[in-house]
Amino acid sequence: MKTRPLTLTVNGRRHGPLDIPEGLMLIDVLHEWLDLTGTRFGCGQGVCRACTVIVDDADGSREMRTCITGAHWFDGKQIRTVEGHATRDAAGAVTAVSPVQQAFLDHYSFQCGYCTPGFVNAATVLVERLAKAPIAKADVEAMVGAALEPHLCRCTGYVRYYEAVRDLVLRTPGLVKENA
Amino acid sequence: MMRRRRRRWGRWLLAAIVAGVLWLVAANIRWPDRGPVQTVSAAPEQLALGRYLVDAADCAACHTAPGGAPFAGGVALPTPFGTIHGTNITPDPDHGIGRYTADDFYRALTHGEARGGRQLYPAMPYPSYRRIARADADAIYAYLMTRPAAAVPNPRNDVGFPFNIRTLVNFWNFLYRDAEGAPASQGQSPAWQRGRYLVDTLGHCGDCHSPRGTLGQIEHARALTGNASLGRVAAPDITPAALAARGWDAHALDAYLAGGIAGPAAASGEMATVVALSTSRLSDDDRTAMITYLLGDSPAAAGPSAVAETDASLAPGRAHYLDLCAGCHGAEGRGVPHVAVALAGNSTLRDVNPHNLIIAILDGIPEHAYGDVERLQAMPGSARELADADVAALANWLRVRWGDQKPTVDAALVRVLRSPAAASH
Structure with a gap:
């Protein structure tokens, strides 16, 4: 699959631009590119929510499921994973x-x-x-x-x-x- | 002299108004029904037929509330005129139909007149049931009257003035009750005739799938051409040409009506209930008859599903697809078994009317179970993630890519459908 540049902020740290295939889910980028393996891949269907991360924007914080949401959807966004709470x-x-x-x-x-x-x-x-x-x-x-x-x-x-x-x-x- | 005459005239007018109001009040008071409680004994074959017909007519969809006693009523039906509730049709003498004779039941079922003469609202599909055979009505009566009685009171209907004046339904009946449209397809075989009875009369498919006029009457001239005014989700056009254009053939319709899933199409919402409670319980012959009527005796070939190349102008829609949809539906739109349907060839994408596609993108779809083992997972709505123009771009890309449609969805249409009150456009 074609790749596109992706820039995102995870736990306050800016990453990118990374060359990320289109259509890859965020959890794969967290695991394989950023070495943040705390986010769990469970059902892969958006049902179990083990893969949930936090997205921070002007409206506050909210949950997103990373096994069913493409990495490029997070382009320019700020997220928190389980590694970022302590x-x-x-x-x-x-x-x-x-x-x-x-x-x-x-x-x-x-x-x-x-x-x-x-x-x-x-x-x-x-x-x-x-x-x-x-x-x-x-x-x-x-x-x-x-x-x-x-x-x-x-x-x-x-x-x-x-x-x-x-x-x-x-x-x-x-x-x-x-x-x- | 003139003044006195006018005054006398005014008095008569006043008396007429008072009499009219009294008549309306009297006609709408529910006097307690003191008729004898009926007991019914019926042969096992008649009870079995009655049970089958109750399924074919999908009585439970409106008369059995989720978690409630069977046929004890309470299901709320939102209509443009107010909320109407399915009533208790168990043999309870006070809340149900325990005092109904077979004649009373036949009149209620086919003419919309409750025992004692009170008019039912045409949310009860008696205009469709009008042609139920008397023997079938008697079998349904025998089955219902031998079910356990449930002393469940009927909830008050929430119907606004003037539609809460039951007597006015007489006028509606005079205009619309006996109307019968032309058949939805061409045919004359015995299966087609039986199918017409199952689709138009017992199954009352047109009550959702046909457009309705300003007073809620079914527009028979456009029977089964779809209706977007009943709720968030539109009942699609199920006339032969529209079904073929969306890829439906007899084989796919059989799988759908029997199990709720046919390749890249899955019943959801109210149609999933129809499949679960009614069409899945039909005999193979009757399901075939239903399909014969829907497609006609000489069905047109179903349109092949196509994958179209999309140009750069649609690229933003593709990006939204990869970001928010492909995780379950797959980058190539093939879906995942037991999780998400395929979108390549999907009936909703191939619908000329983008209504249901937009609603699905905005609201998502709840999880559904089909029979004992099949299921589809819940689809998240993207109303918060996507602005109106983004939803339009996504819908256009999907419709061009896998639906063989033109990219005609604009942000204005999405804005209308985004409003929770949006039921039609």
Whole structure:
């Protein structure tokens, strides 16, 4: 297939222009060109959401599935993968994981971990959305369910994933409306 | 003198209006039905026939709510006149048809008159059922009356004035109920005759696939030529020429009506329900008859599917395709079994009317199961990813590449269809 130049920003770092075949899905570029293998290839059909990354634009952050979205769709865009959530020192060593990652660790949310990158990104998008538009406490349970529902976990870890995100949302200042 | 006469005249007018209003009110009050509860016993053959005809007439599509008791009603049908609900047709004496005699049932089914004379709304396809044979109506009655009664009340219909005046349906019936159009195809064989009964009468295909006039009446002069006014998704033109132009032959139609998937075409939305509840349950002979009527006794050859080269002016549409569609439909449009249909040769791309293609790009398509093992995965909508001009470019590239169509979609059309209220254009 013909190639086209692709430039994109991943986890704050600009890549490209890279010579990328037309019609290649982003997950292949992440794995084979950028050596970012944390994003998981699951079903390859857009169903399991293990391949979800975050796209940041003027409207905020949102999820995109990289197994069914062409790499060139991300041309000029900013994305975050699971490798981009932790805080690192100047040498690149992890100094602290993100609050979502910590919540999953605290709740023993995952077993095999294959779906975890997708869950981390989904929960992060949810937390960032609630920071802009807090919801009533009574709505948290349903909102967490709606945000995580599309993500599949074959180790049946759903309860601990959901509890981790619900607790994180409830204890993080600014995500839940006071007196509501 | 003049004034007194005028005053007297005014009094008469007032009395007439009051009488008219009282009549309307009285005619629309539902007096409790105190007729005797009917019990029906029928031979096994008649019950089996009734069950088969209930499937052929697709009663459950409107009269069985998802997750509800069979035939207990509650399915909401949005219409341009308001939301109407399929009613409880179990033998429950108070909420269902438990007090209906076979004569009452026949009148409701074929004339749209509920027991006691109340007019049904023509959302109930009695103008199509008008020609159901009396023996078939009696078999349907026997089957329904021997199902378990469900004491499920009928939801209130949400129909605005003046369409909520049931008596006005009499006037509609006078104009439209008995109209019968010319057949949709040429033929006279026994299979064609049987197919006409299955398509036009029992299956009431025209209730979705025929255009409707301003009062919701089926326009018989343009029967089965498609209708885009019923919801987001249009019912496509299923006349013989249109079917052949989109690549349908008897073999493909048989696979589609039996299982919901035929090569690069898959039933979705309401048509998937029709296949699941009705056409997949028909006998092989009846399905063949249906197809014989749809295509005619001497069907035209189906148009071959073509792959056309596209010029540079369509390149932006191709880029959108590779970015947002090819992950499942494939760079060459071949699709993936059990995931996504092929687009090369796809019926929706080959439709002269781009309506459903644009709606699919904008809204996506929910996942569907077909029978016990076949399924297609959910298709994400791209309304957020693509501006109106991008959707138009993508639709044009697809239609030229695999649909043998001209690139006639423009951003203005996409803008109209993007609005959630868009039902027709």
